[in-house]
Amino acid sequence: xxxxxxxxxxxxxxxxxxxxxxxxxxxxxxxxxxxxxxxxxxxxxxxxxxxxxxxxxxxxxxxxxxxxxxxxxxxxxxxxxxxxxxxxxxxxxxxxxxxxxxxxxxxxxxxxxxxxxxxxxxxxxxxxxxxxxxxxxxxxxxxxxxxxxxxxxxxxxxxxxxxxxxxxxxxxxxxxxxxxxxxxxxxxxxxxxxxxxxxxxxxxxxxxxxxxxxxxxxxxxxxxxxxxxxx
Amino acid sequence: xxxxxxxxxxxxxxxxxxxxxxxxxxxxxxxxxxxxxxxxxxxxxxxxxxxxxxxxxxxxxxxxxxxxxxxxxxxxxxxxxxxxxxxxxxxxxxxxxxxxxxxxxxxxxxxxxxxxxxxxxxxxxxxxxxxxxxxxxxxxxxxxxxxxxxxxxxxxxxxxxxxxxxxxxxxxxxxxxxxxxxxxxxxxxxxxxxxxxxxxxxxxxxxxxxxxxxxxxxxxxxxxxxxxxxxxxxxxxxxxx
Numbered sequence: 001x002x003x004x005x006x007x008x009x010x011x012x013x014x015x016x017x018x019x020x021x022x023x024x025x026x027x028x029x030x031x032x033x034x035x036x037x038x039x040x041x042x043x044x045x046x047x048x049x050x051x052x053x054x055x056x057x058x059x060x061x062x063x064x065x066x067x068x069x070x071x072x073x074x075x076x077x078x079x080x081x082x083x084x085x086x087x088x089x090x091x092x093x094x095x096x097x098x099x100x101x102x103x104x105x106x107x108x109x110x111x112x113x114x115x116x117x118x119x120x121x122x123x124x125x126x127x128x129x130x131x132x133x134x135x136x137x138x139x140x141x142x143x144x145x146x147x148x149x150x151x152x153x154x155x156x157x158x159x160x161x162x163x164x165x166x167x168x169x170x171x172x173x174x175x176x177x178x179x180x181x182x183x184x185x186x187x188x189x190x191x192x193x194x195x196x197x198x199x200x201x202x203x204x205x206x207x208x209x210x211x212x213x214x215x216x217x218x219x220x221x222x223x224x225x226x227x228x229x230x231x
Numbered sequence: 232x233x234x235x236x237x238x239x240x241x242x243x244x245x246x247x248x249x250x251x252x253x254x255x256x257x258x259x260x261x262x263x264x265x266x267x268x269x270x271x272x273x274x275x276x277x278x279x280x281x282x283x284x285x286x287x288x289x290x291x292x293x294x295x296x297x298x299x300x301x302x303x304x305x306x307x308x309x310x311x312x313x314x315x316x317x318x319x320x321x322x323x324x325x326x327x328x329x330x331x332x333x334x335x336x337x338x339x340x341x342x343x344x345x346x347x348x349x350x351x352x353x354x355x356x357x358x359x360x361x362x363x364x365x366x367x368x369x370x371x372x373x374x375x376x377x378x379x380x381x382x383x384x385x386x387x388x389x390x391x392x393x394x395x396x397x398x399x400x401x402x403x404x405x406x407x408x409x410x411x412x413x414x415x416x417x418x419x420x421x422x423x424x425x426x427x428x429x430x431x432x433x434x435x436x437x438x439x440x441x442x443x444x445x446x447x448x449x450x451x452x453x454x455x456x457x458x459x460x461x462x463x464x465x466x467x468x469x470x471x472x
Contacts, residue, residue: 029399073303075395078402116373116409140409141373166331166353167369195304196353198335 010037015044019055022087026059027066029079031086038087048094049132056087057130064127064215074119081123088129103134104225105157108150110138112171117164120194124160124211127218133158133225144178156188157228158221160211163194173205180206189224193217265291266321267452268314269328271298272355272381272389276418276446277328280453287456292322298381301332302393308337312344319345326452330354350451355379359416360444368442374411376437380418383428390431403435412438418446 010033013021022037034056041051063080066072072080107128111118118140125135136154138146151159163169172192179185185206192202193211202210209224211217269277274295281287294314300307311327319325325347329338332354342349352358356377357365368375382389391397394406413432417424425441432439 070303070306073395075399075402078395078405079399082401114369114373118409119405164333167366195333196331196335198337200336 011040015041015046019058022055023059023062026056026080026083026087027063029076029083031083034083035086035090038090042090042094048091048098052088052091052095052130056084056091057127060084060127060130061215064213068213068215077123078119081126084126084130088126092129104132104222105134105228106136106154107133107158107160107221108136108138108147108154108156109160109162110142110146110150111140111162111164112168112175113141113143114171115163115165115168116140117194118162120164120214121160121162123214124162124193124217127214128221131218131222133221144175147175148178148182151184151188157225158189158191160191160193160217160221162192164196166196169194169196169201170205172207176206189221191217191221263323264321265324265326265456266318267291267293267326267328268311269293269295269452270301270332270355271295272301272379273328273449274298275381276449277452280446280449284453284456287453290456291452294318295328298385298389299393301389304333305335305337307332307334308341311338312341315341315345315347319347324348328449328452330358350449356416358448359418359446360442361448364444368414372411374409375414375440376407376410376412376435377414377416378428378431379416380421380424383415383424383431386427386431391434407435407437410435410437412440414440414442417441417443 010018010021018037018040022034022041025033025037038051038055041055042048060080063072063077067074067077107125109121109125109128111121121137125137129135136150136156138150147159147161150156161172161175163172169192176185176190179190189208190206191209191211192205192207193213197210199210209220211220267277267281277293277295281291281293296307296310296314300310307329311329315325325345327338327342327347327349329349330352331338338349350358352362352365354377356379359379360368378386378390387397394402396403396406413428413435415425415428420443428441429439
């Protein structure tokens, strides 16, 4: 993102410049620089939530938009996500012990049965965490029982299913049907996503929302969680 | 919206293949021809099917889009749309030699717009091996990474560079941590490609399995053309190959 080649100390930047620089470094997938930038903001007594929102999530939003617009591709996005993970690593324990609970609630997420692909799901999970959700990640190849157990244990505000294969995406419908049979369908929001999906498919299986990419998924989930909190 | 799968077409002609892109506007004059618009990753097999059969060769125009679209499936629908918007009207029939290829149904929407057809299945791995065989392979081992002849040959460009492993080797773990074996679905029995494929498996840290599947499943592109056949005013004679 940045063409700037000159060496400089991150600590020499003022707060606004540093946030922008962290976003730039995140965009460029520079793990160490993002880590250092977050560390400096913490030393300057920034609130961890503000660092997360302004620097990391702000940076990933730009990444998400450029991915959507075909400017960035999967490898670069993964590098960005790796850099965000570095920053999150510093913030997570602080956020967990924070007296101020700004959590949007729990989000259970997993790749469906028969599918081992988790890159998209992991990106969504990271964006959700950044947005303020407590993410319960079930991993890959999840039969309906795994979702049911997690729902029972965690009482999520949203449940998300991911699939990369046209052969596995119908399983999302199986899970939704099972939720329906058990009278749990309206207890939480159901979101679906993955490369072969589209809005028509999400509508056809009765999902509440289709997340076309990680950034948009996090936005949609946040909007829903806020509306639940406000009601 | 309806989407046909390839079945019974008409008459043809085709051209020359170069770097995954085949085109010849001069031959695209007849409204009685079939246009086959294919993925560049299928170009060798499509050329083989069409070039080796003079009847088909006369009745089909073949054009292949760049194979690297394989890595950006969201661009396949728009690229097919762009090409068909300029060329489809000149043909009596359009067959799109793609699977869904991760286009999330976008390719089918484009295909329906032009009343065209496509190969059945989700991916080339599926239609090369046949849906049933493919599904049984998936059931046997979820973590299978499939390569075809084309992908074996152009592994560096399409997999290593395409996934950014040349720039970010550390991403290998991110992409392949849940895969267990590389399955080479061979279109032709080529020992050199088999050696290459096993090297690719080693590079990715996966077990290696070889399975010859041929490319019979691509034959729908020639349906109706390899026997005596009439289309409009053009009579296509059977020519043995």
